Amino acid sequence: MKPAFRHLHAAHCESGVTASLFANAGFSISEPMAFGIGSGLFFVHAPFVTVMGFPLTSYRTYPGTIFRKVCRRLGVSYRMKAYRSRGRAMAELDALLTGGTPVGLQANIHWLPYFPPEFRSQFNGHNLIATGVEDGAYDISDPVLETAVKCPADALARARFSKGPLAPRGVVYYPVSFPKEPDFSRAVRAGIRDTCRQNLHLPLPWTGVRGIRHLARKVRAYPEKIKDPRRARLTLAFVIRMQEEVGTGGAGFRFMYAAFLQEAGRMLSHDPLLRASEMMTSTGDLWREFGAAAARLIKERDDGRVTYNSLGDMLEGIAGREEQVLRFLLAAA
Amino acid sequence: MRDVEVPQDESFYAGHSRACYAVDRQGRYVLVKSRGWQVETIATAEAVEDQMLRVESVRSDVLAGRLSPLAFHMTVRQLTPRLLAGNVGMFRWRVRRHMRPAVFVRLPERILLRYAECLDVTLDQIRRIPDQRASP
Numbered sequence: 202m203k204p205a206f207r208h209l210h211a212a213h214c215e216s217g218v219t220a221s222l223f224a225n226a227g228f229s230i231s232e233p234m235a236f237g238i239g240s241g242l243f244f245v246h247a248p249f250v251t252v253m254g255f256p257l258t259s260y261r262t263y264p265g266t267i268f269r270k271v272c273r274r275l276g277v278s279y280r281m282k283a284y285r286s287r288g289r290a291m292a293e294l295d296a297l298l299t300g301g302t303p304v305g306l307q308a309n310i311h312w313l314p315y316f317p318p319e320f321r322s323q324f325n326g327h328n329l330i331a332t333g334v335e336d337g338a339y340d341i342s343d344p345v346l347e348t349a350v351k352c353p354a355d356a357l358a359r360a361r362f363s364k365g366p367l368a369p370r371g372v373v374y375y376p377v378s379f380p381k382e383p384d385f386s387r388a389v390r391a392g393i394r395d396t397c398r399q400n401l402h403l404p405l406p407w408t409g410v411r412g413i414r415h416l417a418r419k420v421r422a423y424p425e426k427i428k429d430p431r432r433a434r435l436t437l438a439f440v441i442r443m444q445e446e447v448g449t450g451g452a453g454f455r456f457m458y459a460a461f462l463q464e465a466g467r468m469l470s471h472d473p474l475l476r477a478s479e480m481m482t483s484t485g486d487l488w489r490e491f492g493a494a495a496a497r498l499i500k501e502r503d504d505g506r507v508t509y510n511s512l513g514d515m516l517e518g519i520a521g522r523e524e525q526v527l528r529f530l531l532a533a534a
Numbered sequence: 535m536r537d538v539e540v541p542q543d544e545s546f547y548a549g550h551s552r553a554c555y556a557v558d559r560q561g562r563y564v565l566v567k568s569r570g571w572q573v574e575t576i577a578t579a580e581a582v583e584d585q586m587l588r589v590e591s592v593r594s595d596v597l598a599g600r601l602s603p604l605a606f607h608m609t610v611r612q613l614t615p616r617l618l619a620g621n622v623g624m625f626r627w628r629v630r631r632h633m634r635p636a637v638f639v640r641l642p643e644r645i646l647l648r649y650a651e652c653l654d655v656t657l658d659q660i661r662r663i664p665d666q667r668a669s670p
Binding site: 210211212233253254311312317319320321322323345346347355356359363364365368434435438439441442445446447450451452456457459460463464478479482485486489492493495496499500 | 535621
């Protein structure tokens with residue numbers, strides 16, 4: 202009999218799933234390493250796409266890309282499959298699990314009963330691991346939770362086949378084989394260069410450093426553009442939720458990325474990465490200050506100390522700082 | 535952020551913890567458990583309150599005969615007509631039409647079953663709305 206699946210408590214769903222699936226297959230890799238090699242760090246604020254009724258705001262890349270990029274860059278072969286038929290997807294999942302293969306799944310968080318109700322919003326991009334099935338219930342190792350849980354089959358089926366933006370289409374994914382001598386140095390560099398490119402050089406006004414400046418301008422305009430002050434507060438609260446809520450690693454993933462840079466710097470004995478890690482940590486601290494100021498505005502309404510304008514200033518500062526770190530990193534990697 | 539500064543505030547985690555990355559005294563990154571941060575809790579609470587207000591507003595519309603119970607069950611699930619239409623496999627205009635009480639009462643059972651299955655309620659529940667205020 203195979204050893205029981207070891208649950209990993211992680212900060213973010215997809216990098217946690219990746220690290221956990223790898224570690225349980227005997228290929229040890231930390232969550233920040235998976236996040237960094239998979240180029241998870243990003244920023245996008247796109248008002249023309251609405252998620253849960255608010256402008257799309259994300260501090261990470263598109264769901265599904267972290268796992269694929271980590272596999273490609275480390276030379277891990279993997280299987281990833283989406284389905285049309287719900288019955289077929291559940292049958293094949295059962296076959297994989299009874300055959301002893303734990304798999305990563307994408308699911309809608311609203312239909313997962315093991316989350317507290319306050320977090321169950323209609324978000325399709327959550328990732329988790331199924332490790333077994335027994336009597337119509339699945340053994341779930343969800344990396345953002347402290348322990349493994351059970352999930353009824355009908356709830357899981359609903360979560361895997363929810364429609365709308367980022368629809369999971371019943372996707373399953375798992376690593377198949379690992380390289381004997383993985384080239385971490387190359388993978389780390391590829392991951393860093395990709396992250397810098399995405400955040401500095403994408404010619405779009407909504408992404409990366411430009412995206413943060415775009416958000417700054419938007420936030421400044423909230424008092425005029427959004428007539429209902431409650432609605433303005435809600436729009437701001439949505440940005441903060443995307444930055445701080447469970448599964449985001451806190452500070453919009455910046456601390457996790459700093460942890461990656463530190464680990465990579467130690468592993469490759471490359472001091473500039475350690476320096477970049479410290480710089481990234483201070484960016485994370487700035488994001489947290491922004492979050493705290495925004496929360497004060499949301500809660501105290503108008504105590505006058507925090508205004509939408511001052512939040513815009515903070516975001517400009519963060520954008521400048523982040524640009525500095527990424528340029529340093531691009532030169533260092 | 536230092537590991538000793540990782541907030542342990544009141545939250546919606548229901549007694550659970552989340553994992554955060556923070557630096558220890560030697561400047562090394564470590565994984566630290568957090569019971570919550572008030573900043574996150576404030577933002578989440580704002581969204582929870584908004585959802586509650588939405589549900590209560592639709593409830594009064596249903597009671598006043600302006601909307602069908604389907605609108606209520608859709609709102610409870612935080613869905614919009616567009617998302618519900620995608621999930622149930624109908625056109626959006628058709629789902630919108632079913633929000634009208636007069637159309638809804640004449641719907642055949644097989645259509646109601648599709649909505650009930652999609653929204654995870656029973657056939658009996660979807661025809662009505664619950665009496666008490668829903669919990670968030």
